[in-house]
Amino acid sequence: xxxxxxxxxxxxxxxxxxxxxxxxxxxxxxxxxxxxxxxxxxxxxxxxxxxxxxxxxxxxxxxxxxxxxxxxxxxxxxxxxxxxxxxxxxxxxxxxxxxxxxxxxxxxxxxxxxxxxxxx
Amino acid sequence: xxxxxxxxxxxxxxxxxxxxxxxxxxxxxxxxxxxxxxxxxxxxxxxxxxxxxxxxxxxxxxxxxxxxxxxxxxxxxxxxxxxxxxxxxxxxxxxxxxxxxxxxxxxxxxxxxxxxxxxx
DNA sequence: TGAAAACATGAACAAATGCTCATATGAAAG
DNA sequence: CTTTCATATGAGCATTTGTTCATGTTTTCA
Numbered sequence: 384x385x386x387x388x389x390x391x392x393x394x395x396x397x398x399x400x401x402x403x404x405x406x407x408x409x410x411x412x413x414x415x416x417x418x419x420x421x422x423x424x425x426x427x428x429x430x431x432x433x434x435x436x437x438x439x440x441x442x443x444x445x446x447x448x449x450x451x452x453x454x455x456x457x458x459x460x461x462x463x464x465x466x467x468x469x470x471x472x473x474x475x476x477x478x479x480x481x482x483x484x485x486x487x488x489x490x491x492x493x494x495x496x497x498x499x500x501x502x503x
Numbered sequence: 504x505x506x507x508x509x510x511x512x513x514x515x516x517x518x519x520x521x522x523x524x525x526x527x528x529x530x531x532x533x534x535x536x537x538x539x540x541x542x543x544x545x546x547x548x549x550x551x552x553x554x555x556x557x558x559x560x561x562x563x564x565x566x567x568x569x570x571x572x573x574x575x576x577x578x579x580x581x582x583x584x585x586x587x588x589x590x591x592x593x594x595x596x597x598x599x600x601x602x603x604x605x606x607x608x609x610x611x612x613x614x615x616x617x618x619x620x621x622x623x
Numbered sequence: 624t625g626a627a628a629a630c631a632t633g634a635a636c637a638a639a640t641g642c643t644c645a646t647a648t649g650a651a652a653g
Numbered sequence: 654c655t656t657t658c659a660t661a662t663g664a665g666c667a668t669t670t671g672t673t674c675a676t677g678t679t680t681t682c683a
Contacts (some may be wrong), residue, residue, distance in 0.1 A: 402549050404571050421548055424545075427547075427548070440572055487623075494540070
């Protein structure tokens with residue numbers, strides 16, 4: 384909690400900079416949380432996965448998703464695994480086919496915020 | 504608008520699948536929008552950039568950000584460029600130093616939604 | 624004008640990532 | 654039990670990406 388002056392390492396700045404650095408350091412969330420957060424957004428950061436999430440406004444089976452996106456069943460399956468691990472989609476088995484849908488409302492929420500930013 | 508039966512290409516599914524595929528296809532946003540959206544989230548999908556955004560709750564100069572994160576000035580500068588191109592941060596010059604801050608409220612909004620999802 | 628400080632940028636390299644191809648798993652039908 | 658359909662998964666490969674290192678810009682001050 385002591386203010387160990389690291390001023391020398393910082394740019395040739397007025398003393399306020401040192402204060403700001405210390406202050407911001409203390410108000411930053413745990414690195415673990417920020418790491419998980421980046422990992423979550425990384426999942427949204429791919430065109431295929433975003434398109435899958437949009438398609439899943441309605442529950443769909445794997446091969447139909449592949450059909451909608453015009454992509455391989457394998458490619459879709461791989462991405463669905465990623466999406467499921469991040470708890471963005473859930474699955475339900477019915478015989479041979481597996482139906483996927485959005486896991487909760489957060490998903491659409493996050494996407495909508497992104498669209499807001501883009502189309503402002 | 505005609506329902507050109509692509510049933511053969513789809514999994515051995517009841518006719519409803521074909522309908523769903525067509526329906527979802529028509530309700531999907533333009534690929535360009537989805538591409539831009541993925542690009543936006545891609546920017547959030549990196550630990551360094553997320554940490555920078557958190558640090559910028561207060562306006563800071565480049566070298567102070569580098570100090571807070573314990574990283575090179577060059578690395579930070581590169582990432583700030585990415586963040587600026589996505590309109591997530593803005594900059595203001597004051598003599599030799601350049602101060603960065605969040606561009607608008609959407610940024611913190613999007614991040615908060617992400618945290619909600621993680622810490623649920 | 625010349626040097627130093629703060630920042631920006633280009634090239635290069637290592638690490639992460641997404642798709643493809645082949646194959647494995649699991650369920651239903653014959 | 655064997656086959657077939659829907660899906661899952663592992664390895665391989667090409668592309669993307671983040672950092673480092675060296676250098677370029679811009680501003681200030683002597």
